[in-house]
Amino acid sequence: MYLLVLVQILQSALSGVHSCPAACSCSYGTGGNAELRSVRCSDPRISSVPVNVPADTVKLRLEKTLISRVPRAAFYNLSDLRFLWLNYNSITSIHPSSFVNLKALRELRLDGNLLTSFPWEGLRDMPRLQTLGLHNNRLSSLPAHASLFLPNITFLDLSSNRLTVVPAELLDLWFPPPGQQGRPVQRRILGLHDNPWLCDCQISLVMSLSLSLGSPVVLMDQLLVCSRSVDQSGVLLGQTELSRCMRPSIMPAATRVISPLGSNVILHCEATGYPTPTLTWIKSSAYAVMQVSPRVGVRWSIIILNGLSYKDAGEYRCQARNMAGVSEAPIKLKVVGVTRLSRLPKRKYIKTPLKLSSKYRKLTQTTSETSSPPMKENQILQNITPPSISKAQTAANLVSKEFLADKRSKMNLTDANK
Known part of the structure; x- marks a missing residue:
């Protein structure tokens, strides 16, 4: 009995995983050796993203419905999803975390909706995404930080929106500087037509560089129209005098x-x-x-x-x-800074004759008078100084001897007075 209940639970769980959602159609297509499930939901009565889409779905199409918003983690259980088409609905907002766990997604299409902005940071959750379609929406600005999340995108369709300016950061992404020419260049297809571009250097460079030989960017439609202001009528970009623009x-x-x-x-x-x-x-x-x-x-x-x-x-x-x-x-x-020397340099000593005291000079004079040949001071020092005693010690000994002789003479005078 217990085994029978367990089998029924497993069968119901498996049927829930592989069953097709209501108001949707499911089909299988052969890709290599594996069967790929495709789910299409196009009932105009659908107003929210279905939550019971089979987990093995590879391609999901939600088209021509009343879906107006894409909530957080709307496709979390679809880790094998490769193609997600949300075309021609009434989507006005997309949560930045709507695409969490879509590690295998290759193509995302949001054409024909009512988007005024797009959560570019949400592309971090789709590291393998290569195709992004935003054709026919209401995007009025293309932020500079979008360039941080578009390096792997090889097909970007921004046509039929309300864009006026291309950020310089996107130019660096689409047309790498000369210093990066050694790196492998990734070719991209861009759809920029049918937008009210302002006649500035960015859009002019996109046009001129895309027409150059070996350009990494191919425009889907080269007839871009720009104007001096948003309110003015447009002119073809090639007819403007923006050829002077230089990076x-x-x-x-x-x-x-x-x-x-x-x-x-x-x-x-x-x-x-x-x-x-x-x-x-x-x-x-x-x-x-x-x-x-x-x-x-x-x-x-x-x-x-x-x-x-x-x-x-x-x-x-x-x-x-x-x-x-x-x-x-x-x-x-x-x-x-100032470098420190590992060893101090050796000092050079200069030999200078010692200065004799006045009393010692009198002594030498007296000696010179009694002796026959006159002798110089350095000769006297050589005669007095023993070879084993340094000159500094000799001078000190002489001073001490003079002090003792002077003291003895004073003591003799004292005794005589007594």
Whole structure:
């Protein structure tokens, strides 16, 4: 009896896992040696994401429904899901954690909804995602931080939205700087048409670079329209005078500086580009910075460091930015102190004749008068000083002898008076 109940529970659980949700259709397709389950839900009466989708589903299509929001962890049990289509619904909001546990997802399509923003940080939960479709929504801005989550996307459709500006960070992602040309370039397909782009350097560079030979970006439609303002009528991008736009290029005076402790240092960098780039020094502390633009398209900047300390050492980055892009140049500063000697140098002693006291000079004079040949002071010292005694000891002995002789003479005078 117990075994029979257990078998019934297992059968009900398995049937729940493999059963098809109501108002949906399920089918199998052969992919290699494995059978792939596909689930499609297109009933206009569906107003929320189904929670009983089979766990082995590989492709899920929720299309033409009344779904207006995608909640947190809406597809958590679908770890094998590879294709997720949410086209032509009424979706206005997506939770940043809606795509948790979709490690195998390759394609996400949200075309034809009412999205005014997209949670770009949610792409972290889909590391294998390559195709992202956001065609025909109401996106009015493309944030700069989106570039952090799009490195693996090879197909991005942003057409038929309300976008006006392409961030410079996305230009660096789509068109790597010359210094990164040695890395393998990933080709991307972009859909940017049918947006009210402003006539600026970003969109002009996207257009011109995409047309260059060997470009890493292919536009789905090359007829981009831009205008001087959002309210003005658009003109074809190729007819504008934005060909002067140039990404900044930085030329530091030196990439490595070594300076002693306590000294003053000036770091200098120069940048070219159009429009004239602005320069920013990136370092944790604040220093005196001066910028000068001698002519259009050129700007140089210096940073003044007074009284260097060890905390001033490190890497300083000079960053140039304009509407066409961003570039940086590192400058490494090393602060060196006074080096200590392992051994002190040997002192050099200079031999100088000892100065004799006045009493000793009188003694030598008396001796010289009685003796026949006159002798010099150094000769007298040589005669008096024993070979085993140093000159310093000899002078000390002479002073002590003079002191004793003087004391004895005073004692004799005292006795005589008594």
